[in-house]
Amino acid sequence: MQLNTRLGEYGGCFVPETLMGALEELEDAFLKIFPGSAFQKELREFLTTYAGRETPLTFCTNMSRDLGCRVYLKREDLLHSGAHKMNNALGQALLAKHMGKKRLIAETGAGQHGVATAIAGAVLGLEVDVFMGEVDIARQALNVARMNMMGARVIPVTCGTRTLKDAMNEALRDWVARVLDTHYLIGTVAGPHPYPTLVRDLQRVIGDETKKQILAAEGRLPDVIIACIGGGSNAIGIFHPFIEDKAVRMYGVEAGGEGLDRKHGASLCGGRPGVLHGNYSYLLQDAYGQIIESHSISAGLDYPGVGPEHAMHKDSGRIEYTAITDTEALEAFLYLCRTEGIVPALESSHAVAFARKLAPDLSEDTIIVINLSGRGDKDVETVRRYMEGKQ
Amino acid sequence: MNRLKEAFETRTKSLLMTFTVAGDPDFATSLEIIKALENGGADIIELGLPFSDPVADGPVIQQADQRALASGMNTDRFFDLVREVRKSSDIPLVVLTYTNLILQRDIHTFYQDAANAGIDAVVVADLPYEEAGPYITAAETAGIAPVMMVSTTTSPERLIKILTVKSGFIYLVAALGVTGMRQKTDPVARKLLADLKSRTDIPIAPGFGISDREQVREWTEAGADAVIVGSALVRKIEDSLARPDTLISEITAFVQSLR
Numbered sequence: 001m002q003l004n005t006r007l008g009e010y011g012g013c014f015v016p017e018t019l020m021g022a023l024e025e026l027e028d029a030f031l032k033i034f035p036g037s038a039f040q041k042e043l044r045e046f047l048t049t050y051a052g053r054e055t056p057l058t059f060c061t062n063m064s065r066d067l068g069c070r071v072y073l074k075r076e077d078l079l080h081s082g083a084h085k086m087n088n089a090l091g092q093a094l095l096a097k098h099m100g101k102k103r104l105i106a107e108t109g110a111g112q113h114g115v116a117t118a119i120a121g122a123v124l125g126l127e128v129d130v131f132m133g134e135v136d137i138a139r140q141a142l143n144v145a146r147m148n149m150m151g152a153r154v155i156p157v158t159c160g161t162r163t164l165k166d167a168m169n170e171a172l173r174d175w176v177a178r179v180l181d182t183h184y185l186i187g188t189v190a191g192p193h194p195y196p197t198l199v200r201d202l203q204r205v206i207g208d209e210t211k212k213q214i215l216a217a218e219g220r221l222p223d224v225i226i227a228c229i230g231g232g233s234n235a236i237g238i239f240h241p242f243i244e245d246k247a248v249r250m251y252g253v254e255a256g257g258e259g260l261d262r263k264h265g266a267s268l269c270g271g272r273p274g275v276l277h278g279n280y281s282y283l284l285q286d287a288y289g290q291i292i293e294s295h296s297i298s299a300g301l302d303y304p305g306v307g308p309e310h311a312m313h314k315d316s317g318r319i320e321y322t323a324i325t326d327t328e329a330l331e332a333f334l335y336l337c338r339t340e341g342i343v344p345a346l347e348s349s350h351a352v353a354f355a356r357k358l359a360p361d362l363s364e365d366t367i368i369v370i371n372l373s374g375r376g377d378k379d380v381e382t383v384r385r386y387m388e389g390k391q
Numbered sequence: 392m393n394r395l396k397e398a399f400e401t402r403t404k405s406l407l408m409t410f411t412v413a414g415d416p417d418f419a420t421s422l423e424i425i426k427a428l429e430n431g432g433a434d435i436i437e438l439g440l441p442f443s444d445p446v447a448d449g450p451v452i453q454q455a456d457q458r459a460l461a462s463g464m465n466t467d468r469f470f471d472l473v474r475e476v477r478k479s480s481d482i483p484l485v486v487l488t489y490t491n492l493i494l495q496r497d498i499h500t501f502y503q504d505a506a507n508a509g510i511d512a513v514v515v516a517d518l519p520y521e522e523a524g525p526y527i528t529a530a531e532t533a534g535i536a537p538v539m540m541v542s543t544t545t546s547p548e549r550l551i552k553i554l555t556v557k558s559g560f561i562y563l564v565a566a567l568g569v570t571g572m573r574q575k576t577d578p579v580a581r582k583l584l585a586d587l588k589s590r591t592d593i594p595i596a597p598g599f600g601i602s603d604r605e606q607v608r609e610w611t612e613a614g615a616d617a618v619i620v621g622s623a624l625v626r627k628i629e630d631s632l633a634r635p636d637t638l639i640s641e642i643t644a645f646v647q648s649l650r
Contacts, residue, residue, distance in 0.1 A: 014490050017542045021545065275491040277444075
């Protein structure tokens with residue numbers, strides 16, 4: 001490898017030997033093609049005229065009044081495909097095309113990354129196969145239909161936990177077999193080097209825009225930024241450009257599931273470092289290192305690992321990591337619907353829920369930015385059942 | 392002298408290395424199976440220490456891992472099993488596992504425990520040269536042979552570095568993709584074997600996809616120092632589980648059929 005593969009002590013390249021050539025090839029494209037002005041211009045053009053960047057930074061009048069501070073939402077839910085995943089999928093698909101690859105594979109949990117990859121494949125003329133756990137196929141039927149409509153094959157994953165973790169295992173296995181013509185379009189800031197860095201560089205557009213927008217709106221940087229974390233790509237995307245702005249407090253919100261003492265998906269809050277899916281980072285695992293099944297109401301956060309850059313920021317204390325339970329997230333989903341007329345993804349609802357928890361400690365001139373990473377159409381059925389259950 | 396090294400140095404023909412998952416389907420049966428493998432003519436026993444997320448393995452070995460884990464296999468029990476094998480056998484024993492299980496025990500502790508139990512070499516399926524440094528050091532300190540993998544996608548620059556490691560043998564990934572049976576041997580991999588033989592004295596052992604007598608013969612004739620048969624054998628175990636009375640004799644017969 002030409003670059004340092006570590007982020008702090010985390011990250012690395014823990015993959016079968018057969019994949020090392022493909023990772024070297026990808027790193028080479030990341031160094032040579034990706035920074036070039038032609039590639040950047042083409043990507044910017046796609047993001048602007050096709051995907052709908054920049055996304056708005058919305059001041060929430062009602063929520064601000066209710067919470068007693070100044071609340072902004074970064075509206076990645078308004079991006080084409082309905083989530084921030086589009087930034088990464090378009091960027092990697094374009095890179096794959098420049099590398100001469102014919103086929104994209106992807107893993108997906110909630111289906112948002114699968115949909116974004118299906119879209120990118122359709123518009124760029126690349127074949128797409130998406131690996132998705134059987135459990136997730138059942139709970140995210142709408143997104144499965146969307147992928148199929150755009151010509152992607154959705155391959156059900158029936159091994160292990162039949163969720164995101166095993167979808168990633170299957171995608172890696174497929175890649176080992178088809179490494180010569182296929183690009184593995186990883187959806188988050190995890191996986192082996194150079195993925196965590198590549199995906200972060202494709203998602204940092206969220207934070208770059210936010211910085212410009214908040215300065216225009218308020219004349220200063222925010223006091224607090226909140227984002228949900230599964231693998232952590234939307235969070236790194238908004239956090240990264242603010243890392244050196246030490247006065248900005250940042251919170252990453254993990255899936256607390258049924259509570260940290262029960263089933264959850266909070267690797268940073270409730271796990272310890274280990275190696276899974278090509279990188280060294282925090283994991284949910286038993287004493288021997290066997291991976292433990294994660295749980296979250298939101299398929300996109302239902303993952304026992306997390307990107308290595310978050311592990312680094314956890315240890316340094318630069319970013320604070322916390323968790324929100326399934327019930328708190330569901331309540332925040334309904335809260336944002338009623339208060340602002342915005343339907344958030346259940347993933348993003350975790351960030352909204354934490355803002356509600358934090359608010360009582362904040363003064364009224366405190367500026368909070370919540371990264372609303374995706375929209376919640378896909379979760380309507382889950383939330384409807386929750387509402388019925390409460391009655 | 393390391394049992395593995397001795398086996399390679401005194402060999403008069405290609406060695407047969409059989410792979411099974413330790414604890415599949417349970418501790419006691421697994422021990423019986425290992426005996427059957429040795430009786431059937433295996434020269435080296437490769438034992439999988441099962442991991443919950445084996446990304447280099449196809450469905451047959453994944454399921455064997457799951458059966459073993461469900462029956463209570465873990466790193467402590469694995470070393471117990473190896474000690475049991477060692478009570479009655481001096482056959483070279485190789486472990487195949489994944490990085491996290493070594494890391495969580497502490498790298499040095501793992502290799503020391505492996506050596507104490509009677510392991511000769513350790514293969515780590517998701518540990519390329521770039522990450523292997525501390526593991527190679529720990530292995531050598533404990534008197535265990537590290538094993539590097541080489542694939543047809545390994546670049547010439549990386550191959551040079553990989554060949555500097557004093558591997559117990561080089562595990563030649565004989566087919567692109569995960570472990571599992573293949574119909575034919577890959578001519579590119581056979582060419583790689585010839586290239587490796589011309590460049591190093593380290594024994595070369597192809598594995599992945601080698602499933603019957605014909606393929607074992609092809610690799611033997613191509614000059615392999617050992618030939619690894621895994622998924623086909625694990626599948627045989629899986630198929631025979633329904634017939635516990637003949638399980639052991641069927642496995643012995645299967646190993647005998649490989650050459």
